Amino acid sequence: MTSTLTPPEQATKPSRPRATRTEGLTLRHRLGRLDVKYSPYIYVAPFFILFGLIGLFPLVYTFVVSLNHWNLLTGPGEWVGFDNFVTELKDPFFWNSLFNTMSIFLLSAIPQLIAATFIAAILDQNIRAKTFWRMSVLLPYVVTPVAVTLIFSSAFDEKYGLINNLLTAIHLDPIMWKTEVFPSHIAIATMVNWRWTGYNALILLAAMQAVPRDVHESAALDGAGSFRRFFSITLPSIRPTMIFVIITATIGGLQIFTEPKLFNATSATPGGPQRQYQTTVLYLWDLAFNRQDFGRASAVAWLLFILVVLIGLINFELSRRIASSEARVSKRRAKKRLAAYNADRPTGAQTQRADAADAASTTAAPGAHTQEKDS
Amino acid sequence: MSATMTQKAEAQKPASAPAGARKPRRRALGIDRRPGWITYACLGAIFLGGAYPLWWSYIAGSSPSSVLSSQWPPLLPGGLFWKNVGEVLDTVPFWLSLGNSLIVSSIITISVVFFSTLAGYAFAKLRFRGREGLMVFVVATLAVPTQLGIIPLFMVMKQFGWTGTLGAVIVPTLVTAFGVFFTRQYLVDVIPDELIEAARVDGASMIRTFWHVGVPAARPAMAILALFTFMTAWTDYLWPLLVVPQNPTLQVALSQLQSAKYVDYSIVLAGAVMATIPLLVLFILAGKQLVSGIMAGAVKG
Numbered sequence: 001m002t003s004t005l006t007p008p009e010q011a012t013k014p015s016r017p018r019a020t021r022t023e024g025l026t027l028r029h030r031l032g033r034l035d036v037k038y039s040p041y042i043y044v045a046p047f048f049i050l051f052g053l054i055g056l057f058p059l060v061y062t063f064v065v066s067l068n069h070w071n072l073l074t075g076p077g078e079w080v081g082f083d084n085f086v087t088e089l090k091d092p093f094f095w096n097s098l099f100n101t102m103s104i105f106l107l108s109a110i111p112q113l114i115a116a117t118f119i120a121a122i123l124d125q126n127i128r129a130k131t132f133w134r135m136s137v138l139l140p141y142v143v144t145p146v147a148v149t150l151i152f153s154s155a156f157d158e159k160y161g162l163i164n165n166l167l168t169a170i171h172l173d174p175i176m177w178k179t180e181v182f183p184s185h186i187a188i189a190t191m192v193n194w195r196w197t198g199y200n201a202l203i204l205l206a207a208m209q210a211v212p213r214d215v216h217e218s219a220a221l222d223g224a225g226s227f228r229r230f231f232s233i234t235l236p237s238i239r240p241t242m243i244f245v246i247i248t249a250t251i252g253g254l255q256i257f258t259e260p261k262l263f264n265a266t267s268a269t270p271g272g273p274q275r276q277y278q279t280t281v282l283y284l285w286d287l288a289f290n291r292q293d294f295g296r297a298s299a300v301a302w303l304l305f306i307l308v309v310l311i312g313l314i315n316f317e318l319s320r321r322i323a324s325s326e327a328r329v330s331k332r333r334a335k336k337r338l339a340a341y342n343a344d345r346p347t348g349a350q351t352q353r354a355d356a357a358d359a360a361s362t363t364a365a366p367g368a369h370t371q372e373k374d375s
Numbered sequence: 376m377s378a379t380m381t382q383k384a385e386a387q388k389p390a391s392a393p394a395g396a397r398k399p400r401r402r403a404l405g406i407d408r409r410p411g412w413i414t415y416a417c418l419g420a421i422f423l424g425g426a427y428p429l430w431w432s433y434i435a436g437s438s439p440s441s442v443l444s445s446q447w448p449p450l451l452p453g454g455l456f457w458k459n460v461g462e463v464l465d466t467v468p469f470w471l472s473l474g475n476s477l478i479v480s481s482i483i484t485i486s487v488v489f490f491s492t493l494a495g496y497a498f499a500k501l502r503f504r505g506r507e508g509l510m511v512f513v514v515a516t517l518a519v520p521t522q523l524g525i526i527p528l529f530m531v532m533k534q535f536g537w538t539g540t541l542g543a544v545i546v547p548t549l550v551t552a553f554g555v556f557f558t559r560q561y562l563v564d565v566i567p568d569e570l571i572e573a574a575r576v577d578g579a580s581m582i583r584t585f586w587h588v589g590v591p592a593a594r595p596a597m598a599i600l601a602l603f604t605f606m607t608a609w610t611d612y613l614w615p616l617l618v619v620p621q622n623p624t625l626q627v628a629l630s631q632l633q634s635a636k637y638v639d640y641s642i643v644l645a646g647a648v649m650a651t652i653p654l655l656v657l658f659i660l661a662g663k664q665l666v667s668g669i670m671a672g673a674v675k676g
Contacts, residue, residue, distance in 0.1 A: 032580070039581035040503035047494040048509070050550040055516065058524025058531075065526060122417050125410040135662040136422040138669070142654040143429065144610040146626040147647040150633060151432045154640040160444040162431065169446040198425060199669060206670035247518075255522055258612045265633040281522075281613075289617070294526055301523040312518045 059305065066298035073292060084299035094300065096275055097283035098307075100185065104260075104279065105253035107189035112197050113245065117238075119201035121230060124208040134205070137198035145258040148191050153263050156187045178264045184277040188259045200245050207241035208234055218337040236329075243319035250315060254308050257281040280304050429651065436645030443640055459645035463632065466642065469649065472628035479544050479615075479624055480608040486549045487604045488597050495558025495596075496589040500566055501581075510559070516552040525617065532618055543618040548608060554600055561596035562589070599668035602661055609654065625650055 066084050069077030088094045119137055127133060140148070155162040156177040164174035177187045211234060219229050260277045261270055270286050271278020278286070280300065288297035435443055438453035463469055497503070498510050528547055529538075537543040566588060574584045590597075615624040623631065632646045658665065 035581045036575075037503075040497040040501040040506070043497035043501070043585070044494040044509060046490045047513075047550050047552075047555055050490070051516065051552065054528070054547045054549065055519070055521045055524070055552075058527040059519070059521065061527035062524055119421055122414055122421075125414055126408060127410060127414060127418070131663060131666070133418050133422075134666045135658075136418070137425065138662065138666060139422075139425045139429070139658070141665075142606075142658040143651050144612075144626055144629075144654065146610075146612050146629050147651050148428075150629065150643050150647045151428050153633075154435065154443070154644060155428070155431070157443075157640070160640075162443075162448055165444070165446050165448065194425075194428065198421075202666060202669045209670075251518060251520060255520055261612075262630055262633070265638055284523075285613075288526055294530075298526050301526065305520060305523050308520045308523075309518065316518075 062298045062301050062305075065294055066296075066302055068295050070295040070298070071292055072288065072294055077295075080295070084295045085303070088296060088299050088303060093275060093278075093283060094280075094303075097271075097278050097280040100181075100260075100271070100275075100277055101254055101256065101279045101281075103185050104188050104192075104256060104277070105250070107185055108192040108196075109246065109249050109253060111189075112193045112200060112249070113242065115193070115197050116200040116204055116245070117235075117242075119197065120204035120208055121234065123201065123205050124234070134202060137201055139198070140195050141199045143195065145191075145195065146262065148195050149259050149262040152187065152191045152194070153265075156263075178267075178272070179276070181276045184263070184272065188256075188263060188277055191259045192253070192256070196249075200249075203245055204238055204241060207238040211237045212334065212338075214338060215334050218340070239322060240319065243315065243322065247312060247315045247319070250311050251308060254304065254311070255281050257285070261285070429648075432644040433648050435641055436648045438641060440639055440641040455641070456645060456648075459642050460649060462639075462642045463646040463649060467628040467631050467646070468623065469625075469628060469646075472623045472625045473653070475541060475619075475622065476609060476625040479541055480605050482545050483548050483608040484601050484605045486545075487551055487554045488601050490550050491554030491558050491600060492590065492593050492597055493585070494555045496562055496585055496593065498555065498559040499562035500568070500571055500589070513552050513555050513559075517556060519552075522613065525614065528614075529617055538618050539622050541619065541622070544611075544615050544624065547614065548611075551604070554604065557600055558593055558596050562593055565596075566592045599664065599671065602664060602668060606654070606657075625653075 065076075067081060068079055071077065123130075123133060123137070143151075156164075158164060158174065158176055158178055161177070163177070167174050175183050177183045215233055216229055219233055224232065256279050260272075260279050260282050263277065264272060267273050269275060269278070270290075271282045275283075281304070284297050284300045284304070287293050287300060431448065433456070434449055434452045436459055437456035438449065439455060442449055442453065494513075498506060498513070532538050532543045537546075570588055571584055574588050579587065610626065611624075612626045612630070615627050616630070620627060629646055629650045632643045
């Protein structure tokens with residue numbers, strides 16, 4: 001394997017002096033040296049080459065397309081500079097799609113985070129059949145977004161849907177889930193929430209489990225009840241993970257497509273007859289493949305790209321600040337508590353164990369990898 | 376990385392419990408106490424909330440569509456499931472799309488896991504110039520919404536005449552930055568540097584060292600990555616809808632069930648149930664691994 005990999009590298013290597021230096025060595029050794037030097041690059045190369053071709057090149061080329069009049073069928077037209085961007089920024093449909101995206105995102109992210117924290121707190125107790133309950137909250141995650149949308153789109157049907165049937169059964173007015181703006185956003189957010197809440201609850205649960213039990217213990221010794229402990233210990237220590245959840249939810253939420261696309265099959269315009277729930281990616285889709293205007297669609301893609309990266313950066317910066325200050329404060333607090341607690345313990349064995357648990361927890365927090373990014 | 380640590384931490388707990396007099400004391404303080412029925416009631420309600428939509432789609436998928444308009448929803452399935460299944464099979468190429476999805480997801484999974492492990496191993500354990508910079512690049516690309524590059528990708532696929540073939544679905548997802556990041560994080564702590572050095576001293580070439588030291592150590596991470604990559608590929612909808620509408624994957628075929636002017640929900644929901652069964656089987660077989668994967672920080676792919 002080695003010998004097949006290295007010869008081309010050797011051929012391209014012009015450094016004569018180096019060759020004379022290694023003259024005393026056998027060919028085998030020389031090959032071994034090249035092996036050590038170049039193998040790492042060969043191992044990481046497939047990722048960078050493929051990623052360049054299928055990840056970066058399309059993004060850059062999208063920008064090129066966005067500077068032209070470009071039709072799906074007839075291809076590139078004339079160079080127009082930033083005209084497509086200007087057109088989009090003046091187009092009310094674009095702003096409408098941004099509004100819908102943000103609205104659906106907020107309606108899904110906020111309740112989801114609260115519910116996920118609540119579920120995680122329940123799972124964090126010393127319950128029986130842990131694995132079963134953990135698996136049970138994950139059940140919706142295995143239903144694909146398309147299937148989720150089909151199921152909920154039937155449940156939210158205005159005439160025969162499950163939910164409106166129940167509403168009329170208890171003598172309430174049916175809600176126009178697919179015609180009115182706000183109800184349609186709630187319906188779509190419900191689909192997202194149903195699928196992702198359990199998933200995020202498990203991430204938060206992992207963070208909660210990483211909080212050293214001793215901190216809870218000493219707080220309990222000081223007379224803190226379970227609610228007090230939740231708000232003063234658990235919540236602050238899972239904050240980095242929460243921010244991590246928010247970041248991933250943002251990147252995904254701003255690109256929501258499947259749910260609004262399939263929510264109402266009878267509407268000719270994707271995203272509702274009056275674009276009530278047309279999100280930005282759906283608008284991009286409509287522009288590119290129905291109206292066949294690749295130039296403007298590419299401009300939309302880049303505007304959305306900038307928005308996602310911008311929000312990501314803001315999130316990241318915020319999380320770094322909060323995480324670092326939080327970590328400092330909570331670490332100091334935990335250390336103080338531990339020290340005070342250990343002071344009145346006679347045996348050394350338990351102290352050791354406490355230290356080990358503490359050390360494990362600081363590295364085990366799944367939020368740790370968000371922090372690791374800046375190291 | 377975090378995977379092993381959590382496991383270790385968890386393994387530690389039961390082992391240490393009988394040693395000290397800690398547990399009863401904790402119970403007295405109200406920590407680690409078995410929670411009361413309210414907790415289980417909450418858990419039951421959450422479980423119902425997760426399971427009911429699925430159960431209801433089975434009920435609806437096995438009943439005539441008139442049932443859907445009754446005021447109180449039925450709680451038990453009707454007997455028409457197989458008839459509705461037949462309708463689904465007549466309306467969309469279900470088996471073809473199921474096969475397509477299996478092929479696409481499997482190839483993507485193998486490719487992502489292989490290339491990610493290779494690169495992740497190099498980033499975690501090999502020393503080379505530019506390593507830090509390249510790793511920062513990988514992490515930065517995690518946040519890049521590559522989905523927004525669909526327009527040029529579509530043009531390229533059209534140029535190559537790949538539209539309509541499975542290759543067009545497979546190629547754009549052959550590697551992920553997440554996979555590299557994930558395996559790297561895992562391997563950094565798992566393989567001791569001495570082990571690699573020992574293998575090198577014994578005369579093993581780099582690739583042999585990778586194969587005999589790196590891969591065995593990476594196996595747990597590879598399994599988790601494979602699971603999540605498969606799920607992501609399986610659930611993908613936007614891109615397959617664009618390039619293979621005539622030769623659909625399962626998700627595309629499923630969505631075509633309601634593309635008619637009149638939507639018969641009992642057939643649509645029968646299809647939704649049918650399409651959910653494969654992942655449900657996967658969930659029953661590997662649900663535990665999914666849970667531990669998510670808790671270990673296997674985040675959205």
